Amino acid sequence: MLRHLAMTAVAATIAATGASAETLRYATARDVYGLDPHAVTDSFTNIFTHHIYEPLVRYNADLKVEPALATSWEVIEPTRVRFKLREGVKFQGGQDFGADDVQVSLMRAVDPKSPLRGNLPGLKAVEIVDDLTVDLILEGPTPLLNNYLTNIFIMDKGWLEEHNAVAPIDASQGEEGYTTNNANGTGPFKLESRRPDALNVLVNYEGWWDTPQHNLTRIEHTPIGSDATRVAALLSGEIDLIEPAPLQDADRIDGTEGVHMLQNPGLRSIMMGINMGDELVDGNVEGNPLKDLKVRQAMYHAINMDLIRDRIMRGKSRVTGSLIAPEVKGFTEAMDERLPYDPEKSKALLAEAGYPEGFAFNLNCPNDRYVNDEGICQAMAAMLAQGGFQPRLVTEPRQMHFQKVDNHQVDVFMLGWATLPMLDGFSVLSAMLATPGGEYGTFTPKGYSNPKVDELTHAVATEIDEEKRLAMMQEALMLAKADIPWLPLHQQPLSWAARDSVEIPQAADDLVRLWYAKITK
Amino acid sequence: MLGFLIRRIIQSIFVMLAVALIAFMMFRFMGDPVNSLVAENATVEERDAVRERLGLDQPLWVQYGRFVARAATGDFGLSWRNARPVSTLLAERFPATAELVLVAAGLSLLLGIPLGILTALRPHSFSTQTLQFFSLIGISLPTFVTGILLILVFSVWLGWLPSFGRGTVVDIGWWSTGFLTLSGLKALVLPSVMLCLFQLTLIMRLVRAEMMEVLRTDYIKFARARGLTNRSIHFRHALKNTLIPVITIFGLQLGGLIAFAIVTETVFQWPGMGALFIQAVSFGDVPVMAAYLVLVSLIFVVINTTVDLLYAVLDPRLRVDGARAAH
Numbered sequence: 001m002l003r004h005l006a007m008t009a010v011a012a013t014i015a016a017t018g019a020s021a022e023t024l025r026y027a028t029a030r031d032v033y034g035l036d037p038h039a040v041t042d043s044f045t046n047i048f049t050h051h052i053y054e055p056l057v058r059y060n061a062d063l064k065v066e067p068a069l070a071t072s073w074e075v076i077e078p079t080r081v082r083f084k085l086r087e088g089v090k091f092q093g094g095q096d097f098g099a100d101d102v103q104v105s106l107m108r109a110v111d112p113k114s115p116l117r118g119n120l121p122g123l124k125a126v127e128i129v130d131d132l133t134v135d136l137i138l139e140g141p142t143p144l145l146n147n148y149l150t151n152i153f154i155m156d157k158g159w160l161e162e163h164n165a166v167a168p169i170d171a172s173q174g175e176e177g178y179t180t181n182n183a184n185g186t187g188p189f190k191l192e193s194r195r196p197d198a199l200n201v202l203v204n205y206e207g208w209w210d211t212p213q214h215n216l217t218r219i220e221h222t223p224i225g226s227d228a229t230r231v232a233a234l235l236s237g238e239i240d241l242i243e244p245a246p247l248q249d250a251d252r253i254d255g256t257e258g259v260h261m262l263q264n265p266g267l268r269s270i271m272m273g274i275n276m277g278d279e280l281v282d283g284n285v286e287g288n289p290l291k292d293l294k295v296r297q298a299m300y301h302a303i304n305m306d307l308i309r310d311r312i313m314r315g316k317s318r319v320t321g322s323l324i325a326p327e328v329k330g331f332t333e334a335m336d337e338r339l340p341y342d343p344e345k346s347k348a349l350l351a352e353a354g355y356p357e358g359f360a361f362n363l364n365c366p367n368d369r370y371v372n373d374e375g376i377c378q379a380m381a382a383m384l385a386q387g388g389f390q391p392r393l394v395t396e397p398r399q400m401h402f403q404k405v406d407n408h409q410v411d412v413f414m415l416g417w418a419t420l421p422m423l424d425g426f427s428v429l430s431a432m433l434a435t436p437g438g439e440y441g442t443f444t445p446k447g448y449s450n451p452k453v454d455e456l457t458h459a460v461a462t463e464i465d466e467e468k469r470l471a472m473m474q475e476a477l478m479l480a481k482a483d484i485p486w487l488p489l490h491q492q493p494l495s496w497a498a499r500d501s502v503e504i505p506q507a508a509d510d511l512v513r514l515w516y517a518k519i520t521k
Numbered sequence: 522m523l524g525f526l527i528r529r530i531i532q533s534i535f536v537m538l539a540v541a542l543i544a545f546m547m548f549r550f551m552g553d554p555v556n557s558l559v560a561e562n563a564t565v566e567e568r569d570a571v572r573e574r575l576g577l578d579q580p581l582w583v584q585y586g587r588f589v590a591r592a593a594t595g596d597f598g599l600s601w602r603n604a605r606p607v608s609t610l611l612a613e614r615f616p617a618t619a620e621l622v623l624v625a626a627g628l629s630l631l632l633g634i635p636l637g638i639l640t641a642l643r644p645h646s647f648s649t650q651t652l653q654f655f656s657l658i659g660i661s662l663p664t665f666v667t668g669i670l671l672i673l674v675f676s677v678w679l680g681w682l683p684s685f686g687r688g689t690v691v692d693i694g695w696w697s698t699g700f701l702t703l704s705g706l707k708a709l710v711l712p713s714v715m716l717c718l719f720q721l722t723l724i725m726r727l728v729r730a731e732m733m734e735v736l737r738t739d740y741i742k743f744a745r746a747r748g749l750t751n752r753s754i755h756f757r758h759a760l761k762n763t764l765i766p767v768i769t770i771f772g773l774q775l776g777g778l779i780a781f782a783i784v785t786e787t788v789f790q791w792p793g794m795g796a797l798f799i800q801a802v803s804f805g806d807v808p809v810m811a812a813y814l815v816l817v818s819l820i821f822v823v824i825n826t827t828v829d830l831l832y833a834v835l836d837p838r839l840r841v842d843g844a845r846a847a848h
């Protein structure tokens with residue numbers, strides 16, 4: 001009898017804790033690279049560590065910048081920005097948060113050996129004004145400072161010193177960093193355990209300064225590399241949320257009771273870059289016909305994006321004429337206009353340019369980077385052939401593809417750009433349209449250079465007045481649009497799938513923010 | 522015996538050096554690992570700085586020489602993907618692969634040999650015909666298809682077994698084992714079945730063919746004439762002679778199991794060395810790839826040496842020379 005009572009009591013306790021314990025089991029295609037927030041630039045790893053660590057300012061579910069560890073900021077002079085820090089914040093290890101933590105963390109992130117350095121350009125020093133005030137000293141006016149800061153997480157100074165980890169991790173040296181497998185942040189969740197490539201467990205941090213909008217007590221994150229297995233794990237009830245969910249399984253998932261797809265157009269714009277150098281990499285004519293604007297327009301007219309959306313993207317992509325998504329600052333309706341699909345016009349333009357028989361060139365695509373990248377290119381090769389071109393399709397794994405893109409060993413090539421973490425049109429201007437040199441033009445197609453675009457880009461970089469900056473940015477983007485160094489295709493869809501009991505907002509940047517997730521009964 | 526072992530050790534060193542060299546020659550065709558290491562928006566200078574720090578701007582033979590020199594001291598460097606020592610990563614993953622391969626190999630022997638004997642002794646029975654039919658399926662279906670089918674049936678439809686992972690594991694020192702918990706054992710079922718299927722059918726068909734061959738030989742007829750029991754003839758006389766080729770094939774296939782484990786581990790998200798290797802390939806993580814390939818070549822050499830030693834135990838004729846030399 002007594003034993004029976006005891007067992008009932010135990011059962012009751014389990015039931016009681018079970019009611020309040022909300023565990024979210026979450027699967028992604030791969031594991032985080034490590035937990036040190038200043039050691040990797042990978043956006044998936046960063047959003048995972050964002051559950052543990054926090055930046056001074058953060059993006060909310062609508063991708064607007066809002067205060068996090070800083071409560072307010074003001075530009076004192078163009079190169080000095082003052083941040084007031086939040087009072088009473090405690091790290092998960094119990095340490096108090098203060099100005100010295102901000103100083104150590106930001107300088108750690110911009111250390112010459114840190115790969116994150118490029119994500120916070122122009123920071124020279126951090127000066128401590130008092131315990132809860134810091135000044136950021138910049139090389140020049142930095143209109144996007146807050147956007148950059150959303151990606152730089154704050155660690156505790158004492159904790160870093162204690163574990164001999166103030167210097168950033170350097171993969172070329174032989175030492176393993178303490179911060180790779182251990183974490184101590186101010187965020188909504190703290191690390192309970194980590195088994196690389198098997199299971200990461202986060203639990204609710206009771207001492208979080210913010211009012212939780214989530215109701216999770218525990219997050220179990222499992223990487224599942226195989227698409228089929230990840231979907232099977234969702235369908236069998238072993239997992240509550242998967243990201244990404246393969247597009248071809250969308251109908252099956254929506255047709256199964258208890259689970260559903262989450263699909264929205266994302267930020268990532270897919271486009272084709274066009275080699276405008278003096279020679280084609282793999283051509284059959286003298287010189288480079290792609291230098292002729294008429295030929296590029298012919299190419300534009302030859303591609304039927306509506307068909308690609310309906311047949312290859314299952315109606316889920318957003319066809320666009322713009323290089324940036326509507327959510328990104330700088331977008332206007334006018335940018336979204338496309339040259340209409342018209343294969344006859346394509347042929348006519350080609351003939352006018354002097355290539356009535358067309359010409360051969362390489363069409364380079366990755367096959368494991370973007371949603372259905374290979375399928376899009378196969379369709380596009382057929383369309384270009386109908387429009388009078390002779391494309392030679394090359395599809396390769398991403399490592400091979402981007403190596404060729406870097407070395408300009410491509411004629412017409414696929415690239416996707418999400419403007420992360422800036423969420424600003426300046427990202428496209430500086431990395432993809434400006435004439436290469438210094439920190440500009442890393443991906444600008446070979447041979448493309450428009451002095452007016454360059455002039456505007458450099459002006460945008462330092463313009464603090466938001467209205468002027470926006471106007472210049474839009475002018476530059478429209479100028480580049482008419483030149484067609486990039487042929488825009490679409491914004492690719494986000495594709496997650498979840499159990500019906502999981503409520504989570506799907507932000508356009510494709511990052512899973514579980515501190516907004518709820519489990520309902 | 523000692524001379525044989527020393528020869529083998531020297532050979533294996535050369536095998537590993539050659540494997541590492543071939544690996545380094547192939548890495549050049551794998552694309553540029555720097556792309557995985559820098560931010561999408563990194564500038565050309567940042568890319569070049571990373572390339573220089575990792576020594577990727579050096580010629581191939583310098584990179585190879587550096588790897589060999591460090592590997593000789595047991596230092597395989599740091600993984601570029603997650604900045605952890607490669608030796609730690611491999612040691613962490615080894616138990617998962619070892620347990621999976623062990624169970625799969627065990628299953629294929631424990632089921633393959635009896636089934637082979639059964640089908641040899643009753644060549645025309647219905648059960649033999651059925652087994653032969655299914656073994657054909659096992660030998661011809663690609664393993665990843667079997668894996669996905671197993672997941673569909675036993676995880677999604679029936680909900681009996683987990684579709685991924687190792688379940689709960691227990692750490693004994695540095696070895697993490699799934700043998701000690703129910704969820705760990707359940708998680709082992711589907712992957713080991715998938716992995717052993719090909720091996721199992723191969724062994725079954727091999728034992729059957731060998732056994733039928735042996736049963737026709739003169740000494741079996743003589744044994745029957747001596748009036749020995751069937752049991753003694755089949756298991757004492759026939760089976761022993763059947764097993765020599767089985768051991769050769771099994772030894773060769775054991776290496777194959779470790780290699781095939783890459784596919785199984787990918788399908789079932791089994792956190793073993795194969796999964797580590799696949800990730801390293803997609804990331805361009807040269808230190809991990811090089812170390813894995815060297816380690817696998819070492820395992821192959823060890824297995825083949827063991828098989829050669831086992832022959833001597835099973836086949837007395839191979840011992841004759843050694844025995845004479847001893848006298």
